[in-house]
Amino acid sequence: MHTATVFIELGAIILTLGLLGRIGARYGLSPIPLYLLGGLAFGHGGLLPLSASEEFVATGAEIGVVLLLLMLGLEYTAADLVTNLKSQYxxxxxxxxxxxxxxxxxxxLLGWGPVAAVVLAGVTWISSSGVIAKVLGDLGRLGNRETPVILSILVLEDLAMAVYLPILTALLAGAGLLVGSVTLAVALATAGAVLFVALRYGRLISRFVSHDDPEKLLLVVLGLTLLVAGIAQQLQVSAAVGAFLVGIALSGEAAEGAHTLLSPLRDLFAAVFFVFFGLNTNPASIPPVLLPALALAVVTALTKIATGYWAARRAGIAVKARWRAGGALVARGEFSIVIAGLAVTAGIEPSLGPLATAYVLLLVVIGPLAARWTEPIAARLTRRGDTAAPAEPQPLAEEPGVHV
Structure with missing residues (x-):
């Protein structure tokens, strides 16, 4: 009977996810806020609380984080990361x-302490690569001059995750200064070693992993990823970082094949992850933190616009494109929830999960709007400012035969 209940609950969750995804696609919205709302509806304090499938969903959520970071690593080669780090730091x-x-x-300011401050810093720092890539494609801006600047910032954020996540994991585990320093040193040494090996022997690794049979390629890549993620977790480095490094180490046909095969699995388990985060957030806990979340969303939307504007200006790009670059970076999403999810699991601060949920819900909706309207609004305000400026005094015209 318990198994039947688990199947019913899982079927209801996955079916709901599919329907929510269709709704989002129909109206041009990211499905992330809809998945979070679905989790709030199915969680404790929601409309239809589910409990029998909670353990399976928790495991699926962890797999979702691993696959998100693996697929992110597959997007880049070690050479790409090194080049971006040198030129765009x-x-x-x-x-x-x-x-x-x-x-x-x-x-x-909320009195949550230094560990929660490190967590919330990560939540507000990292933009949503997935949402931004989709928005740029929808707006037809993939070939624009500002797009490489946007992508460079996203790459640097992703690379910074390999350093940030081990620090966060050590802090959440309550590790002391010595243990935390050792953890960070291990993470940096591991990341450096993987980058070196990927640069020198990436083709050999990819050739070893690659196979003409999709089934065997899927099993080898997925098995290797979970194995490395588990070892990384055991070393307190973070399973997500381990998966990211596996993705970086693969290139060429192996990376392309793995990306194609794993995309559906990534989408499924990532959706489960967002639902799981919503399941662990009581909807009644969101209204008390809505005002701080809104204030933080407004401030960090403006600071992301400023970031993109500054980076595009440094690259010598025209003013209009600078505003487009800034507006495109506003969206937060998957990685903000990943970071907050680690803190929620560790039980750091009860209000952190609700605030992160409200914050992401706001910016994942505001983000696409900012990408579309930041440049036109800035242009209109600039024109209005020029019109309001006092006209410069003009020299007196000389009448014929009269000299002033």
Whole structure:
């Protein structure tokens, strides 16, 4: 009977996810806020609480995080990351200062302590690569001059996750300074070793993994990813970082084949992850944190616009494209929820999960609007400012035969 109940609940969850995804696609919305709302509806305090399938959903959510980071790693080669790190690191520093610090300040103002401040800094710092890529495609901007600047910032954020997540994992585990330093050193050494091996021997690794039979390629890549993620988790480095590094190590045909085969699995388990986060958030806990979430959303939307504008200006791009670059970076999504989910699981601060949920719900909706309207609004305000400016005095015209 218990198995039947689990099947019924899982079937209801997955069917609802499919229907919500259709609704989002019909109206041009990201499905992430809809999945979060679905989780709120099925969770404790929701309209239809589910309990029998909770353990399976929790495991599926962890697999979803691993697959999200694996697929992210498959998007890049080690050479791409090294090149971006060398050329665009000033933009990464500005991005961190403008967008992580407001989150940390908000957590401290709310009295949540330094660990929660590190968590909320990550939530407000990292933009949603998935939402932004979709918006750029929908707006036909993939070939624009500002798009490489946007992608460079996203790449730097993704690379920074390989350093940030081990630090966060150590803090959430209550590790001391010595243990935390060792964890960070292990993470950095591992990331450096993987980048070196991927640069030198990436083709050999990909050739070893690659196979003409899709079934065997799927099993090898998925098995290798889960194995490395588990070892990384055991070393307190973070399973997500381990999966990301596996993705970086693969390239060429192996990466393309794995991307094609794993995309449906990624979509399924990532959706389960967002539902799981919603399941662990009581809807009644959101209204008390709605005002701080709204304030944080407004501030960090503006700071992301400033980040994109500054980075595009540094790249010598025209003013209109600078505003487009800034507006495109506003959306937060999957990685903000991943970071908040780690804190919720560790039980750091009860209000952190609801605030992160409200924050992501706001910015995943505002993000596409900002991408579309930031440049036209800035242009209109600029024209209005030019019109309001006092006219410069003109020299007196000389009448014929009269000299002034």
């Amino acid at each position: 000033p933009a990464g520093i500005v991005d961190f200062a403008f967008n992580a610090l407001p989150g940390a300040a908000m957590a401290l």
